Amino acid sequence: MNLIDFGAIGDYTVALLPYIPLTLALSVAATALGTVIGLALALVKLARVPVLSQITAVLVSYLRGTPILVQLLLNVNAVPIAILYLNHAFGTAYDALALSPFLVATLTFAMNEAAYSSESIRAALLSVDRREIEAAHALGMTGWQTLRRVTIPSAAVVAFPTLVNNFIGMLKQSSLAFVVSVVEVTAYAKIIGARDYRFFEAYLATAIIYWALTVIVEQIARVVERRMQRPRPAGRASRRTAREVPPHVSAAIAEEVRFS
Amino acid sequence: MIRLERISKAFGQRTILDELTIEFAEGRVTAVVGSSGAGKSTLLRSIDFLERPDRGTVTIGDLTVDAARADRAQILQLRRRTAMVFQQFHLFSRKTAQENVAEGLRVVRGLGRRDAEREALVQLDRVGLSSHAGHYPAQLSGGQQQRVGIARALAMRPQALLLDEPTSALDPELVGEVLATVRGIAEQGQTMVIVSHEMNFVRQVAERIVFLEHGRVVEDAPPEEFFGVGVQDRTRAFLREYHLARGTPDYQI
DSSP: SSSHHHHHHHHHHHHHHHHHHHHHHHHHHHHHHHHHHHHHHHHHHTOOOHHHHOOOOOOOHHHSSHHHHHHHHHHHHHHHHHHHHHHHHHOOOOOOOOOOHHHHHHHHHHHHHHHHHHHHHHHHHHHHHHHHHHHHHHOOHHHHHHHIIHHHHHHHHHHHHHHHHHHHHHHHGGGGGGGGGGGGGHHHHHHHHHHHHHHHHHHHHHHHHHHHHHHHHHHHHHHHHHHHTTTTTTTSOOOOGGGGOOHHHHHHHHHHHHHH | OOOEEEEEEEETTTEEEEEEEEEEEETTTEEESSTTTHHHHHHHHHHHHSSSSEEEEEEETTTEEEETTHHHHHHHHHHHEEEEEEETTOOOOOOOOOHHHHHHHTTTSSOOHHHHHHHHHHHHTTTTTTTTOOOGGGSHHHHHHHHHHHHHHHOOOOOOOESSSSSTTTTHHHHHHHHHHHHHHHHHOEEEEEEEEEEEHHHOSSEEEEEETTEEEEEOHHHHHHHHHSSSSSHHHHHHHHHHHTTTOOOOO
16 A cells, blocks of 8 residues: 655655745745835834834734735735726726735745744844943934944844744745745645645645745854854853842843743 | 034933033043942043933034934044043953954954054053963953953043043952052053042142033133132032041041
């Protein structure tokens, strides 16, 4: 009895390899865009911008309160309607169906990433040592210069592990994009599985690929993280007293507890 | 020349500075002393609006800024004409000593990377730390960190250098090197306002000592007078307290 075709698992794994770049592109684009939007959301909340901060709060609540699958299905149908509406309102003639599914998936995932990362980015920004910010102000830096040169670089180090986790989550989540007909790794596995009626082998090959990807990303992240920490060599005697434990340490721990 | 005119500042119900008017002459070193909570640091931080006064005006050179109407550009101007040395150094912990000094040069004074790096080395050399240019703050002693803080401030070529208790966070054996650095800079004619608890230091480096109490100037005299007999009772009481607390044996009044 030939319940499992072991040879097919290998063949399918190889067949799926060409779709990895698309999965990666989707994940990288969505995480990058999502992080930038997340930073913007965090700044809006921190600065308590009137009106805007209320609007973003509702947006974040919606994004966190609905399944990503539903958002994908909703957006892919909403976009053509929006285009038709715009055509009607402004007399333009955009093709409502020409919209790339890849773009819809990227934007949907990015907005989700933004909603979830904005809180961790906000915590990371708050963890930046006030004294360094004050030093930047005393040097005569503008608010934006301080943000760009001091606050964001320091916060990035704190937020990095969380953002890597988010990226790994995104790699896996990107498999949902098949519902809006983006043919990435999972979608192609479905296709070849259906072709040979070897679904189990196809999905096993898919799982192997995702697992390998996340392990590789984790290893790369570990190296990068170690490099980022270099300015604070562990074990080297410093003159900091217990009172001066950098405030971001405790914040990072709180962050870890909250989001893991 | 720095002139504060009728500067007032309150935190909630607590008045820290009360219509304070004071002038700091160019090329001179002025020390501001007083007990904790007298308003010394607030006075210093009012000069560059790190602490925005409630009322009054601050004049640095040809620029006068009214606290009630100050806009962002004016505050930046004040900050670019001064430089601050902090009690807890406030170094950028993820930058090397050289990068700490170069940061303001690049971002605020607009120097290119190479010029900023070169200038940073020159400034580090002024405080005797050019050999530690590649060290991160955590790899430096407190005294060295504070000297980097001084170099970072000097690099901005400030019209006035403001020092907020530069030695208070240091272990006693590290105070000497910072004091020597400050004295060396004072001799080069740099205008300085120093808030300090270190009477010995103040006595050596300052040409004028201002004693502050409850946000008002009680005594304003050169050191020989300030530590002499002709001062007011409150000043004498302050100095007696100070020396009693530290057990200075050779102090008598």
